[in-house]
Amino acid sequence: xxxxxxxVGVTLLAIFGFVSAAIxxxxxxxxxxxxxxxxxxxWAGLSDLGExxxxxxxxxxxxxxxxxxxxxxxxxxxxxxxxxxASLCLILLSAWIGMTGVPSDALSFWVLTPxxxxxxxxxxxxxxxxxxxxxxxx
Numbered sequence: 001x002x003x004x005x006x007x008v009g010v011t012l013l014a015i016f017g018f019v020s021a022a023i024x025x026x027x028x029x030x031x032x033x034x035x036x037x038x039x040x041x042x043w044a045g046l047s048d049l050g051e052x053x054x055x056x057x058x059x060x061x062x063x064x065x066x067x068x069x070x071x072x073x074x075x076x077x078x079x080x081x082x083x084x085x086a087s088l089c090l091i092l093l094s095a096w097i098g099m100t101g102v103p104s105d106a107l108s109f110w111v112l113t114p115x116x117x118x119x120x121x122x123x124x125x126x127x128x129x130x131x132x133x134x135x136x137x138x
Contacts, residue, residue: 005133006072006074006133007129007130007133009124009130010071010074010130010133011071011072013068013071013082013121013124014068014069014071014072015068016068017064017065017067017068017071018064018065018068020061020064021060021061021062021064021065021068022061024057024058024060024061024064025057025058025061027053027057028053028054028055028056028057028058028061029054031050031051031053031054031057032050032051032054033050063085066078066081067081067082067085074133074134074135075134076134076135076136079125079130079131079134079136082121082125083121083122083125083126086118086119086121086122086125087118087122089114089115089118090115090118090119090122093111093114093115093118094115096111097111
């Protein structure tokens with residue numbers, strides 16, 4: 001692989017990052033619309049939740065978009081950002097499992113699948129060919 005050639009996996013992860021960031025922005029806008037609606041009764045608490053969720057969705061979108069753009073441009077800082085984000089995902093999921101116990105049934109899918117994906121991303125970005133493509137030292 002030539003040094004300036006982008007691996008297919010890097011392209012796919014960058015596209016996934018862009019799509020995920022766009023979905024988070026749309027979700028944030030939808031949650032933001034909860035704040036503008038006048039709710040009463042049992043639903044009144046949702047307007048406050050909408051504001052928090054909007055900020056959360058926009059924040060996660062901001063964490064995804066710049067590294068995805070950097071991956072497309074083959075910047076080594078983007079590679080390290082993705083490595084750090086995947087590591088944080090593993091740490092947070094491990095801490096959550098440690099506090100709540102090992103999940104069972106359907107919940108295990110929603111906890112273990114992101115952990116497996118984060119682990120695969122970590123392993124992928126440490127492959128010698130991928131490191132070489134980003135110009136990192138082996």
